[in-house]
Amino acid sequence: xxxxxxxxxxxxxxxxxxxxxxxxxxxxxxxxxxxxxxxxxxxxxxxxxxxxxxxxxxxxxxxxxxxxxxxxxxxxxxxxxxxxxxxxxxxxxxxxxxxxxxxxxxxxxxxxxxxxxxxxxxxxxxxxxxxxxxxxxxxxxxxxxxxxxxxxxxxxxxxxxxxxxxxxxxxxxxxxxxxxxxxxxxxxxxxxxxxxxxxxxxxxxxxxxxxxxxxxxxxxxxxxxxxxxxxxxxxxxxxxxxxxxxxxxxxxxxxxxxxxxxxxxxxxxxxxxxxxxxxxxxxxxxxxxxxxxxxxxxxxxxxxxxxxxxxxxxxxxxxxxxxxxxxxxxxxxxxxxxxxxxxxxxxxxxxxxxxxxxxxxxxxxxxxxxxxxxxxxxxxxxxxxxxxxxxxxxxxxxxxxxxxxxxxxxxxxxxxxxxxxxxxxxxxxxxxxxxxxxxxxxxxxxxxxxxxxxxxxxxxxxxxxxxxxxxxxxxxxxxxxxxxxxxxxxxxxxxxxxxxxxxxxxxxxxxxxxxxxxxxxxxxxxxxxxxxxxxxxxxxxxxxxxxxxxxxxxxxxxxxxxxxxxxxxxxxxxxxxxxxxxxxxxxxxxxx
Numbered sequence: 001x002x003x004x005x006x007x008x009x010x011x012x013x014x015x016x017x018x019x020x021x022x023x024x025x026x027x028x029x030x031x032x033x034x035x036x037x038x039x040x041x042x043x044x045x046x047x048x049x050x051x052x053x054x055x056x057x058x059x060x061x062x063x064x065x066x067x068x069x070x071x072x073x074x075x076x077x078x079x080x081x082x083x084x085x086x087x088x089x090x091x092x093x094x095x096x097x098x099x100x101x102x103x104x105x106x107x108x109x110x111x112x113x114x115x116x117x118x119x120x121x122x123x124x125x126x127x128x129x130x131x132x133x134x135x136x137x138x139x140x141x142x143x144x145x146x147x148x149x150x151x152x153x154x155x156x157x158x159x160x161x162x163x164x165x166x167x168x169x170x171x172x173x174x175x176x177x178x179x180x181x182x183x184x185x186x187x188x189x190x191x192x193x194x195x196x197x198x199x200x201x202x203x204x205x206x207x208x209x210x211x212x213x214x215x216x217x218x219x220x221x222x223x224x225x226x227x228x229x230x231x232x233x234x235x236x237x238x239x240x241x242x243x244x245x246x247x248x249x250x251x252x253x254x255x256x257x258x259x260x261x262x263x264x265x266x267x268x269x270x271x272x273x274x275x276x277x278x279x280x281x282x283x284x285x286x287x288x289x290x291x292x293x294x295x296x297x298x299x300x301x302x303x304x305x306x307x308x309x310x311x312x313x314x315x316x317x318x319x320x321x322x323x324x325x326x327x328x329x330x331x332x333x334x335x336x337x338x339x340x341x342x343x344x345x346x347x348x349x350x351x352x353x354x355x356x357x358x359x360x361x362x363x364x365x366x367x368x369x370x371x372x373x374x375x376x377x378x379x380x381x382x383x384x385x386x387x388x389x390x391x392x393x394x395x396x397x398x399x400x401x402x403x404x405x406x407x408x409x410x411x412x413x414x415x416x417x418x419x420x421x422x423x424x425x426x427x428x429x430x431x432x433x434x435x436x437x438x439x440x441x442x443x444x445x446x447x448x449x450x451x452x453x454x455x456x457x458x459x460x461x462x463x464x465x466x467x468x469x470x471x472x473x474x475x476x477x478x479x480x481x482x483x484x485x486x487x488x489x490x491x492x493x494x495x496x497x498x499x500x501x502x503x504x505x506x507x508x509x510x511x512x513x514x515x516x517x518x519x520x521x522x523x524x525x526x527x528x529x530x531x532x533x534x535x536x537x538x539x540x541x542x543x544x545x546x547x548x549x550x551x552x553x554x555x556x557x558x559x560x561x562x563x564x565x566x567x568x569x570x571x572x573x574x575x576x577x578x579x580x581x582x583x584x585x586x587x588x589x590x591x592x
Contacts, residue, residue, distance in 0.1 A: 017501065017502065017503055017504075017533075017534070017537045017538050018343075018501065018502040019499060019500075019501050019538045019539065020343070020347065020499065020500045020501075021497075021498075021499055022346075022347060022350050022351065022498040022499065022500055023350055023391060023497060023498045024497050025495055025496050025497045025513075025514050025515070026494075026495040026496075027495075028495070028515060030495055032494055032495075033295055034075060034076070034123060034295065035075070035076065035123075035229070035295070035297050035322065035393060036358055036392075036393060036494075037075070037488075037489060037494045038073075038074070038075020038076060038123075038393070039072070039073065039074050039075055039076075039388070039393070039394045039395070039396055039485060039488070040074075040075065040076045040077075040078055040125065040299075040393060040394070040395045040396070041069065041072065041074045041076070041077050041078065041396045041398065042077075042078045042080070042365060042366070042395065042396065042397050042398060043062060043077055043078065043079050043080065043398050044057075044080050044366050044398055044436050045057050045058070045059070045062065045079055045080050045082055045091075045104055046080070046090060046091075046436070046456055046457075047398070047436055047437060047438045047439060047449075047456075047457065048061060048062055048065070048398060048438075048439050048449075049061030049062060049064060049065055049439065049441070049449060049450075050438075050449055050450035050451075050452065050455075051064060053450060053451050053452050054103075054450075054452060055450050055452035055453075055454050055455040055456050056103055056104075056450075056455075056456045057104075057438070057439075057449070057450075058103070058104045058105050058109070059082065059100075059104050059105035059109040059110055059112075059113050060105055060109050060112075060113075062077070062079075062113055063109075063112060063113045063116050063117075066116050066117060066120050066122070068468070069117075069120070069122055070120055070122075071482060072401060072481065072482060072485050073482070073485035073486055073488075073489065074122055074396075074485075075121075075122065075123060076122060076123035076124065076125055076228060076229075077117065077122060077123075077124055077125065078125040078126075078127060078231050078395075079124070079125070079126055079127060080127050080366065081094065081126075081127045081128075081129055081233075082100055082101060082104045082105075082110065082126070082127075083095075083096060083097055083098075083099065083100065083101060083129075084096035084099040084100065084101045085101050085134060086134055086136050086200070087101070087103065088134070088198060088200045088201075088417060089177075089197070089198055089200075089201065089417055090416075091127075092129050092197075092201070092233065093129075093132075093133070093134040093135075093136075093198065093200055093201050094129055094133050094134055094137065095133065095134040095136045095137045095138075096137065096138075097218045097221075098218065098221050111225070114225075114226060114227070118226070123228035123229070124227060124228050125227070125228055125229045125230060125231060125297075126222060126227055126229075126230050126231070127230070127231050127233060128219070128230040128231065128232050128233060128298075129233045129234075130204070130215055130232060130233065130235065130238065131196070131197075131203060131204065131233065131234050131235070131237045131238055132195065132196070132197060132201040132202055132203045132204060133201070133202065133204065134200060134201065135199070135200045135201070135202055136200075139153050139154075139214075140153070140154060140202055143156070143189075144186060144188050144189045145188070145189075146189070149210050152205055152208050153204060153205060153208060153210070153211055153214075154193050154194070154202045154203060154204060154205050155193060155194035155202075155203045155204075155205045155240065156189065156191045156192070156193050156205075157170040157183070157191060157192050157193075157194070157244065158170065158191055158192075159185070159191070159192060167185065169181050169182075169183035169192055170183060170192060170244050171183070171244040171245070171246050171247075171267070172246040172247060172263070173194070173196075173240075173244075173246075173247060173263075173267065173268055174247075174258065174259070174260045174262070174263055175195060175196060175197060175198070175199075175260065176196055176197055176260045177197045177198045177201075177260075177417060177418055177421055179256070179258050179259055179260070179421055179422050180258050181258075182194055182195055182196050182268075183195075184199045184202075194240070196237050196268060197234075198417055198421075203237070203240075206238050206239055206273065206277060207239070207242070207273075212277065212280070216280075216281075216284055219281070219284065220284075220288075223288055223292075223296055227296075228294075228296060228297070229285075229296050229297035229298055229299070229322075230297075230298045230299075231298070231299050231300075231301060232278075232281070232298055232299070232300045232301065232321070233301050234301060234302070235274060235277075235278060235300045235301065235302055235312065236269040236270045236274060236302035236303070236304050236308070237268065237269055237274075238271075238273070238274045238277060239271040239272075239273040239274050239277075240267060240268045240271065241267040241268075241271065244267070245266070245267045246267070247263040247264055247265055247266055247267050247268065248263065248264050248266065249262065249263060249264070250262055250263055250264045269302075269304060270302070270304050270305075270308040270311075275311050275312065275314070275320065278300060278312055278314070278320040278321055279314055279318050279319065279320055281298060281321075282298070282314065282319050282320055282321065282322075285297065285298055286319075297322040298321055298322060299321055299322055299323050299324070299325060299360075299395075300312050300320075300321040300323075300324045300325070301324075301325050302324055302325070303327060303331070306328075306348070306352070309324050309325075309326075309327075310324070310352055310353060310354070312324035313353060313354050313357045314354070315354050316354070316355070316356060322358065323357065323358055323359070323360045323393065325360065325362055325395065326349055326359065326360050326361060326362055327362060328345045328346075328348070328349060329345070329361065329362065329363050329371070329383070329387075330362060330363070330364065330365070330368050330371075330374075332345060333345065333374070333375065334374060334375070335374075335375055335376060337526060338505050338506055338526060338527075339502045339503065339504065339505060339506055339507055339508035339526060340502050340505070342386070342508045342524075342526070343500050343501075343502050343508060346386075346390065346500060346510070347500060350391070350498065358392055358393060359390070359391055359392030359393070360392050360393040360394070360395055361386070361387045361388075361390055361392055361393070361394055361395070362387075362395045362397075363383055363384075363387055363396075363397070363400060364397040364400050364435070365397050366397070366432060366435060366436055367432055367435075368432075368435065369406055369434065369435060370397075370399075370400065370404055370405055370406050370434075370435050371383060371397075371400055372400070372403050372404060372405045373405045373406040373434075376573055377403055377405060378552075378553075378554050378572070378573035378574075379524075379526065379573045379575075380400070380403040380477055381403075381477060381480045381552035381553055381554075381555075381575055382524035382525070382526075382552055382573065382574070382575030383524075384400075384401070384477075384480065384481055384484055385484060385522050385524065385550065385552075385575050385577055386510075386522070386524065388481075388484040388485065388487070388488045388493075389484065389487070389488055389493055389510075389512065389520070389522055389577065390498070390510065391493075391496075391498055391512075394488065397435075398439060399439055399440075401477065401478055401481040401482075402440070402466055402467070402468065402471055402476075402477055402478050403466065403476075403477035403478075404440075404460065404466060405460070405462070406434035406435055407433075407434050407435075407437040407457070407458065407459075407460040407461075408434065409431060409433040409434050409437075409457070409458070411424040411427055413433070413457070413458060414427055414431050414433055415433060415456065415457065416430075416431045416432045416433045416436075418430045418431060418432055419431025419432070419433065433457055436457060437457045437458060437459060437460055438450070438455060438457065438459050439468075440459060440460065440463035440466060440467035440468065441467060441468050441469065442467050442468065442469035442470070443463070443464050443467060443469065443470065446459055447459045447463040447467055448467070448469075475553055475558075476553060477553060480550060480551075480552065480553065483550045483559075484550060484577075487549065487550065487577070490517070491514050491515075491517050492512050492513060492514040492517045492518060492519070492520060493512055493520075495514050496512040496513050496514035496517070497512065497513055497514070498510060498511075498512060499511045499538075499539065501535075501538040501539070503523065503531075503533040503534075503535070503538060504527075504531055504533055505527070506525055506526045506527025506529075506531060507523060507524070507525050507526070507527070507531050507533050507570060508523070508524050508526060509521060509522060509523040509524070509533075509535070509538060510522055511538075511539055518579045518580050518581040519542070519579070519580045520549065520577060520578065520579050520580075521535060521539065521542065521546070521577075521578050522575070522576070522577050522578070523535070523568060523570065523575065523576050523578070524574075524575040525570040525571065525572060525573060525574050525575065526573070527572060527573075528572045528573075529572055530569070530570065530571055530572065531569075531570045532567055532568065532569050532570070533568050533570070534565070534566045534567070534568075535565040535566070535568055535578075536565050536566050542565050542580065543565065543580055544564065544565055544566065545562050545563070545564060545565065546562070546563045546565050546568075546578040546579065546580060547560065547561070547562060547563070547578065547579045547580075547581070548560060548561040548562075548563060548576055548577075548578060548579075549577040549578060549579040550576070550577035551574075551575075551576050551577070552573075552574050552575040552576070554571055554572075554573060554574050555570070555571060555574040555575065555576060556571060556574070557576060563576070563578060565578075
């Protein structure tokens with residue numbers, strides 16, 4: 001035994017350890033707003049719970065499950081688009097912003113959901129799509145016919161006539177969905193219209209003041225119905241260059257000339273006017289808060305370079321969104337990411353957000369492979385420790401708390417237009433269906449999601465073991481997530497300071513402390529080998545013995561174990577939340 005310890009000590013003492021102070025504690029008098037200390041939980045409505053047996057999730061199904069959200073300590077739910085829509089892009093093609101689509105229910109169903117969640121202390125956010133509508137929207141149909149005031153509600157342009165007399169699009173801009181031109185000829189109007197996504201999703205013209213006013217009125221319509229805020233979809237696409245300048249080639253390998261990523265999008269995203277309109281919306285929300293005495297928030301989605309993303313925060317004199325989504329763990333984290341890479345990602349976001357703004361952490365959403373698939377299913381607990389215990393708001397994607405992985409979808413099962421548009425040989429690269437499959441509630445028919453004989457997408461075959469009911473019985477990803485969701489509400493995690501540690505090439509750590517509250521240190525082994533690290537080399541003020549507060553499924557520890565801070569032993573992909581103080585024996589029984 002002595003020889004083993006000696007070898008471990010030699011390994012620890014020779015390992016690379018770096019420590020970095022990132023942020024000090026907030027004031028003891030700081031009282032967080034509801035959106036700062038809570039988790040926002042994204043629900044893909046079609047896939048959460050079907051109440052009427054048509055194979056598609058709906059509002060009443062979500063209302064049935066309010067107790068589940070209470071068990072997760074969720075502070076707000078964010079619903080994917082529920083507005084009236086032809087469903088060509090499953091709600092992201094809106095034909096009426098002020099009506100509920102019958103596939104999801106009625107306005108009365110929505111109001112019942114809102115009231116039930118509010119009664120349980122949970123806010124309700126809507127997914128708002130401001131960049132484009134459906135081509136079946138009344139506005140677009142009247143715009144085709146040049147009926148005022150809708151004539152210029154959309155981006156219409158005359159064709160370029162080539163030397164042979166043929167009509168060609170006014171620029172080389174490409175659609176993010178269609179693998180081809182972002183311009184579509186309309187025979188009736190005799191002009192091209194812009195669609196940066198599907199052909200059936202024409203882009204609104206935000207240079208038209210009437211469009212901006214119509215959108216403000218729509219937001220006020222829902223705010224007046226006691227919605228607590230909005231996620232604004234794809235705000236970086238709201239404006240394009242007026243001169244229609246062609247975009248340069250990106251020279252990225254592996255893309256056809258018709259693929260969206262074959263161009264650098266200098267003319268169609270993140271134009272200066274987009275930041276200005278986000279500021280205008282913030283003024284609207286702040287004035288509503290002042291008038292109604294209720295804080296309403298909006299957060300924005302923009303897959304852009306980080307320097308552009310951070311601009312959507314605005315600044316002290318011109319505030320923007322409450323926060324733009326932080327996609328660092330989606331866009332840059334993968335199975336090759338080591339401790340230094342994770343350290344750098346977190347440091348970059350924390351040190352570059354404008355003073356006085358609030359961070360946020362996202363691991364997955366409806367447009368990207370599930371986090372357990374992108375990384376490793378055994379790493380999901382450690383990633384949830386990072387997401388939930390760093391300073392800021394946690395934004396969760398439905399099912400990630402269970403450690404769900406992508407569902408294998410065949411070509412004949414594909415329904416996502418992003419996949420269908422590129423055909424059977426390339427659909428796996430583009431389809432988002434694998435991350436949108438129904439939530440597994442239990443081991444019954446269709447995993448308890450629906451009693452229909454046919455679902456809109458298939459259930460993941462592993463539902464017999466990865467489901468809510470089974471994971472509620474024993475130590476599991478779900479039970480660990482619940483522990484973290486409760487722990488993140490403590491003053492140390494809401495207000496405490498932040499230190500980051502690179503403890504070895506593959507072991508990352510961070511600590512949180514706040515006045516006389518317990519100090520916590522979180523360690524995650526991203527590697528594929530057993531590691532032993534010395535936490536005292538990172539933070540020498542720690543006591544020699546620490547207490548396991550939360551441990552990953554694969555860690556070999558249980559809550560309440562004592563750990564020697566000089567010799568913390570971690571299995572591959574294992575993670576621990578360690579504490580300097582045991583406060584109550586009742587806190588340490590749920591994972592045993």
